[in-house]
Amino acid sequence: MTHAAFALLLWIAGWALNVRLANGPASNTQAARLAVPLIFGATVLGMWELLVRGLGVPAVILPPPSxxxxxxxxxxxxxxxxFVQTILKGALSGYLIGCGAAFLTALLVDRYDYLRRGLLPLGNFMAALPIVGTAPILVMWFGFGWQSKAAVVVLMVFFPMLVNTVAGLQDTSSMQRDLMRTYAASTGQTLMKLRLPSALPFVFNGLKISTTLALIGAIVAEFFGSPTLGLGFRISTSIGQLDLGMVWSAIVVAALAGTASYGLVALLEKRLTFWHASQRGGP
Amino acid sequence: MSAERPRRGAGAVLRRIPPVLAMVLGLIGLWYLAVIPMNVQEVLTRAERAGVEVSPPSAVERRDMGNWALVVRNPGTLGESWSLDRPRLPAPHQVLTELYESTVDEELNGRRGIVRSGSLSNRGLVYHAMVTLNATFVGFLIGTGLGILLAVGIVHSRVMDMSVMPWAIVSQTIPIVALAPMIIVVLYSIGIQGLLPKAVISAYLSFFPVVVGMVKGLRAPGPMQMDLMRTYSAPKGTVFWKLRLPSSVPYLFASLKIAIAASLVGAIVGELPVQQGGLGARMLAGSYYGQTAQIWAALLMAAALAAVLVWAIGRIEARTLRRMGMAQ
Known part of the structure; x- marks a missing residue:
């Protein structure tokens, strides 16, 4: 019972600290922005540890963080x-192929208006579909290796990426296009100097959505059949053995990989689209 | 103005249909073409058994050859490509037949169908779709409710904004489906089973778009409008009910559309570990027993569900916005 009381105390202390930080004079500094969520996270972890130990929750239901x-x-x-099997081989290769193919398709679609009017509604429709459902089919076609996982990932990231890139390529004003015409710019020049740069925020939006989808695709595909390694395999077998510590470890790996890849794309976005309103920040 | 609107809408729809139709027909054509190389091995094996001469006579040689090369060398024996019993890739009409048989035919004529037994057949797709739909709805409601509550908290409390919002974003970079089997096992071990574990996964997937959309929407009123409320000396509650909430409605609907699609995905993924009915279970069963047409039919059903759900929310959105006088 003392553990639970400590957990409550910890919560109150953590929250009070955050309230002071967030409403205090330093609340707009970088340090406070970083510290507040970290304190919150640490508080939750601490409470988890104390509550699991204090209430005697069996480790097969919820193991403590330690x-x-x-x-x-x-x-x-x-x-x-x-990690190598699922993330590097399955998710990353599928991500690169899928996003690359979608980008090239978008360039093509953008050139021909008829294609755009035909493919865009279809793409929007496909982007909303539960494409994870194709996983069993693709595993049947490409075998249990990482190739089938990459194939699922390709399908999953293709449509969100396509829709975003096409929308981005449309995002120029007639003033800007007219200016390019007065410069007598060729189609290629207009694409390189005006339309691709102005499409970048949309492209990065698609890339960000795709990072999470890629990990989901690679892991779900492993539930339908995999060699004896891989995060999805580890999770499903460890659950069979009620080894929840191992399950959570695999989830931590997946979470770290997901957060890191998202962060990487976001960093790249910051570098490349520093001129865009959403990146400039402001007061 | 109002008399002109429907006509303009109909015209726009009519102009939009031909390209889309052309694309769909093109895709179906491609699908029929793809069936040939995908199934060529099986077709040639059957032809050989029937006594027809096949170009590389031994099955081992054929297995090592490219599928297209086989097609080119045996152009006369490919008639069975579209009517195999267990094809690697079923033709579109085979999938549609399977869809018809497992929905309409099963319910009307089957021994366990709704006509003879009074309840939906557990071998039919309709039953499984209903199971999935239930979990989707429950998860969607939980996720949306939590999302809205969280957004209200975030907008009104700076502490919550600073401490919870970053974690909400991080939570979405975690591939949730990795958690799906564990959530189900853990909830099962404390006596919760059936609908709720799947709904929890749906809720997890659907709460985030709602939080992001609602935070944006609740912050949508400009400084002018907020100032006007201040000159009325309106309390926080009034500002919320009369200004913030109404102006967040368009944002809410935009995120609801994403959320319902995500929550359908969650329900399907949640059905993979427990084989107790649902479209996900149906797909997994199809993959175990090599019933490709069954997987494709379940997939098509899921696609139709997603389309109908998103469309329904779109209709409600149009109606609500028109009632509120916000339709463009």
Missing amino acids: QIAETFTANTALLWRD
């Missing part, structure tokens, strides 16, 4: 191989 950390450090080699 136990997860233990399993994680004890199995880094195994988890690294899962």
Whole structure:
């Protein structure tokens, strides 16, 4: 019971600290922006640990964070191989192929108005469909290896990426296009100097959506059949063995990979679209 | 103005249909073409058994050859490509037949169909679609409710904005489906099973678009409007009910459309680990038993569900906005 009381105390302390930070004079500094969510996260982790121990929750239902950390450090080699199989081989290759193909298709679609009017509604429709459902079919076609995972990822990221890129390429005003015409710019020059740069915010939006989708696709596809490694495989087998520490470790790997790749794309976006209103910040 | 609108709408729709139709027909044509190389191995094996001469006579040689090369060398024996029993890629009409048989035919004529037994057949797709739909709705309602509450909190409390919002974003970079099997097992072990575990996954997927959209929408009123409320000396509650909430409605609907599609995906993924009915279970069963047409039919059903759900929300959106005088 003392554990639960401590958890409550911890929560009050963490929240009070955050209230002071957020409403205090330093609330707009970079440090406060970073510190507040970190304190919140640490508070939640601490409460999790204390509550699980205090209320005697069995480890097969919810293991405490310390136990997860233990399993994680004890199995880094195994988890690294899962990471390589699922993220680097399955998700990343599919992500690159899918986004690349969608980008090229978007350039093509943008050239021909008829194609755009035909493909865009279809693309919008497909982007809303539960494409994960094709996973069993693709696993049947491409085998249990990483190729089938990459194929699922390609299908999943293609349409969101296509729709966003096409929308981005349309995002120039008639004034800007007229200016290019007065410069006697060729179609290629207009594309390179005006339309691609102004499409970049949309392209990055598509890339960001796709990072999460890629990980989801790669992991779900492994539920339908995989070699004896991979994050999806690890999760489904460890659940069978009620080894929840291992399950959570695999989830931590997936979460880290997801956050890191999202962060990477966001960083790249900041570098390349520094001129856009959403990046300039302001008071 | 109002008399002109429907005509203009109909004209726009009519102009929009031909390109889309052309694309759809083109895709179906491609599909029929793709069936040939995908199924060529099986077709040639059957032709060989029937006594027809096949170009590389041994099956081992054929297995190592490219599918297109086989098609080119055996142009006369490909008639069965579109009518195989267990094709690698079923032709569109085979999928439609399977769809018809597992919905209309199963319910009307099947022994367990609704006509003879009074309840939906558990071998029919309609039953499984209903299971998935239930989980989708429950998850959608939970997710939307939580999302709106969280957004209201974030807009009104700076602490919540600063501490919760970053984690909400991080939570979406986590591939949630990785959690799906565990959520289901854990909830099962504490006695919760059936609809709710799947709904939890749906809710997790659908809450984020709602939070983001609602935060944007609740902050949509400009400084002018906020100032006007201040000159009325309106309390926070009044500002919320009379200004913030109404102006967030368009944003809400935009995110609801994304949320319902996401929550359908969540329900389907949630059905993979527990084989207790639903479109996801149906797909997995199809993949275990090599019933490709069954997987495709379930997929088509899921696509139709997604389309209908998004369309329905679009209709409600149009009506609500018109009632509120916000339609453009």
